[in-house]
Amino acid sequence: RKEVEQDPGPFNVPEGATVAFNCTYSNSASQSFFWYRQDCRKEPKLLMSVYSSGNEDGRFTAQLNRASQYISLLIRDSKLSDSATYLCVVPSGGSNYKLTFGKGTLLTVNP
Amino acid sequence: GAVVSQHPSRVICKSGTSVKIECRSLDFQATTMFWYRQFPKKSLMLMATSNEGSKATYEQGVEKDKFLINHASLTLSTLTVTSAHPEDSSFYICSALSDGQGAGNQPQHFGDGTRLSIL
Numbered sequence: 053r054k055e056v057e058q059d060p061g062p063f064n065v066p067e068g069a070t071v072a073f074n075c076t077y078s079n080s081a082s083q084s085f086f087w088y089r090q091d092c093r094k095e096p097k098l099l100m101s102v103y104s105s106g107n108e109d110g111r112f113t114a115q116l117n118r119a120s121q122y123i124s125l126l127i128r129d130s131k132l133s134d135s136a137t138y139l140c141v142v143p144s145g146g147s148n149y150k151l152t153f154g155k156g157t158l159l160t161v162n163p
Numbered sequence: 164g165a166v167v168s169q170h171p172s173r174v175i176c177k178s179g180t181s182v183k184i185e186c187r188s189l190d191f192q193a194t195t196m197f198w199y200r201q202f203p204k205k206s207l208m209l210m211a212t213s214n215e216g217s218k219a220t221y222e223q224g225v226e227k228d229k230f231l232i233n234h235a236s237l238t239l240s241t242l243t244v245t246s247a248h249p250e251d252s253s254f255y256i257c258s259a260l261s262d263g264q265g266a267g268n269q270p271q272h273f274g275d276g277t278r279l280s281i282l
Binding site for chain 2: 098139152154156
């Protein structure tokens with residue numbers, strides 16, 4: 053299993069749709085997980101942190117299944133502004149706080 | 164919130180030139196900063212971990228003599244791409260971990276990146 057593997061995408065959805073992204077990770081010792089969004093030619097910006105079974109913030113819900121080493125991100129009522137690449141990020145653990153990034157899933161929300 | 168400033172945002176220069184990129188934590192101290200590189204349509208790849216007052220730790224395959232890192236203060240790390248060539252053209256991004264954050268379970272704060280183009 054790759055360190056961090058994401059849905060390859062791309063996803064094209066209409067405004068208002070619900071869309072879900074999946075991510076699997078290989079390091080069973082990882083305790084926390086992050087979803088970042090990255091707009092074209094920009095730096096990643098933190099979207100959500102996931103420390104326990106899940107986290108919800110408005111239209112965004114992240115879920116964690118430690119047994120299956122699986123994280124998901126659900127976006128409800130998609131907006132045009134949600135169009136971006138979504139990165140699943142897993143700390144490598146240890147004292148140097150290294151992050152491993154998934155390749156990202158491109159989402160395009162269409163009017 | 165924590166702000167990381169990266170400068171310059173865009174560099175275009177001739178092959179053989181050395182380019183210095185600065186990464187500053189504006190409102191917090193950062194003992195540890197990270198340098199990433201991202202090629203088009205690829206994921207961010209960690210190049211090195213920059214530690215204030217000590218040598219950087221480079222990832223496998225990254226040439227330390229090619230990518231010089233200096234972390235001379237708690238708010239500034241610099242990456243110098245020495246004798247840059249077209250294959251070094253990429254998007255370079257730094258991040259910083261605020262001192263006092265717990266180990267391995269806090270997000271990093273990213274700079275806005277430097278797009279380097281070597282002609």
